[in-house]
Amino acid sequence: MTFERHHIHTLRQRLDESPTFMVVIAGPRQIGKSTLVRQVLAGRPASFVAVDQPLPELVDPFTGSRVGVGLSAQIIPGAQPTTEWLVNQWIQARTKARALPEGQQYVLAIDEIQKIPRWSEVVKGLWDADRAETLAMHVILLGSSPWLMQKGLTESLAGRYEAIRMTHWSYSEMQAAFDFSLDEYFYFGGYPGSAGLIRDERRWREYVRGALIHPNIEKDILQMTRVDKPALLKTLFELGCAYSGQIISYTKLQGQLQDAGNTVTLAHYLDLLSQAGLLTGLSKYAIQKHRQRASSPKLNALNTALISAQGGYSFTDARNDRTYWGRLVESAVGAHLCNTASDSCLVQYWRESPDEVDFVLSNGRKLVALEVKSGTGFATPKGLKVFTEKFSTARPLIVGEGGIPLAEFMSRPAEDWLE
Structure with a gap:
């Protein structure tokens, strides 16, 4: 069926x-x-x-x-x-x-x-x-x-x-249609066309790069809208996937890219990649709107297949590297929030050095702060405590170890956590 x-x-x-x-x-x-x-x-x-x-x-x-x-x-x-x-x-x-x-x-x-x-x-x-x-x-x-x-x-x-x-396939959909485990979803992502290839990882990577990434950029972006520096857009995408889950200033991105142009160009290209369903840049949560617009973006691939297909880790190697796996899990949670959020639900992050909150959900009336814990050792994140002290109406949530199980969280849309 x-x-x-x-x-x-x-x-x-x-x-x-x-x-x-x-x-x-x-x-x-x-x-x-x-x-x-x-x-x-x-x-x-x-x-x-x-x-x-x-x-x-x-x-x-x-x-x-x-x-x-x-x-x-x-x-x-x-x-x-x-x-x-x-x-x-x-x-x-x-x-x-x-x-x-x-x-x-x-x-x-x-x-x-x-x-x-x-x-x-x-x-x-x-x-x-x-x-x-x-x-x-x-x-x-x-x-x-x-x-x-x-x-x-x-x-x-x-x-x-x-x-x-319509957005990328959720964990629930990939599990129901292709019997994906949660770990398989974190690594192989939510593209139905590539699901039958995951037992041959080399073939899977070639398919994702050749049939998904290349047409998205070459046909849906470069042929459909004006891009003065196509090589820069492609490199920004590759770098953004490598840094998915991290907060990086546009100035630092300029230093990582050749012929980077100005920060306005980078912000525009990141917006094009976001609208194509590839890579987004989350803004910082702040009461003042101008502070949100001026913030450094938190990069997040909108499908973790885009990270894994370009990375140097096999599925087994990725799971054995706790640091890498933690970033992949956080990226999967971020992608899930972005893909399931309605227009009225804003997905952001928060940081006031040295304190940070992975994701902040808001809809104008309610505020939720999320911290992702993929490791086995549990400690209450300090960033959540600082955030809720600063914003008294915020509801703190831990996703993963010591909190809401990852499988449960990935099975419900973003709005559910604002209820």
């Missing part, structure tokens, strides 16, 4: 309603967005078209030149979709929707929509025309470039869509 992520229930509910809003499904590469939509569309009148696949072009079989409708179709490798292609796909779906018996609804799903120039303007016009006609056709838009998706949605489609945001 195919595993179903929890988002599937939301999507089914939306498609069972009358088409009032478009459905937008966004998230990083290789987390099951297309699979989820195909699962829901099974048995429904629907079309699923992928923008990033080679397109059929009409070609004169004698001259090889492009021609109009009426001659045989031939696949042209590398052909890029255009707004004309998008309109054509939409018109074909409309025809099928109008042919359905009364009471049935058609679904048009378009994958990697952000790769079409001016897609949001075209979609706005087509969708508004459908609503004026009260056409019984749902539209699903999928994309793995969140910043381009968001740009188009806010510029042209405000008020016309509902979003379903």
Whole structure:
């Protein structure tokens, strides 16, 4: 039986309603967005078209030149979709929707929509025309470039869509679908496509680097937005994964990178990596907003597979090195918090030398301070005590040894700990 992520229930509910809003499904590469939509569309009148696949072009079989409708179709490798292609796909779906018996609804799903120039303007016009006609056709838009998706949605489609945001697979999902142990999840992370390769670690690393990391950076970032120093962005990603779980100033990062530019450039590139679901920089918790913005980032990979695939440790070696394993566990906890936090839940850290708190959760009303303990020796962290004395409303939590078991913590979303 195919595993179903929890988002599937939301999507089914939306498609069972009358088409009032478009459905937008966004998230990083290789987390099951297309699979989820195909699962829901099974048995429904629907079309699923992928923008990033080679397109059929009409070609004169004698001259090889492009021609109009009426001659045989031939696949042209590398052909890029255009707004004309998008309109054509939409018109074909409309025809099928109008042919359905009364009471049935058609679904048009378009994958990697952000790769079409001016897609949001075209979609706005087509969708508004459908609503004026009260056409019984749902539209699903999928994309793995969140910043381009968001740009188009806010510029042209405000008020016309509902979003379903998907993130990396959680420990509970990887355990249920692939029988991952907690330690395996900490090391191999939450990419479903690589789960079957973990018994061959060399092959697993090559897959993660070649099929996940490279396309994320080369296709979803460098081809989709302006990056003046692509080598710097790649090096920042590699360095950020190596330093995941650590607080590092932009000035120190400059010293580690060649041709680093200024701190504004580094902050921008880190934001691009974060929106792509690769690497984020947590800000420091502070009452004053300007102190949060001026703080050094705490780097955190958003999937620990990105750390392990580039590190020099095997699974066995990683578990035997308590210092390295502790950083990996803390990174996994940080990734879990970032991936499961809603827009109203802020994930940060806190430090006032020499005291530090690993993670701080807040939602404007409640405040939780988290300390991760992966070792066997337990002592109450001093940072938690100092933090709760400074912020009297804060609730301290220890995750791991002497506190909430790691398996339990990794099975619940960030908001649960604010209740």
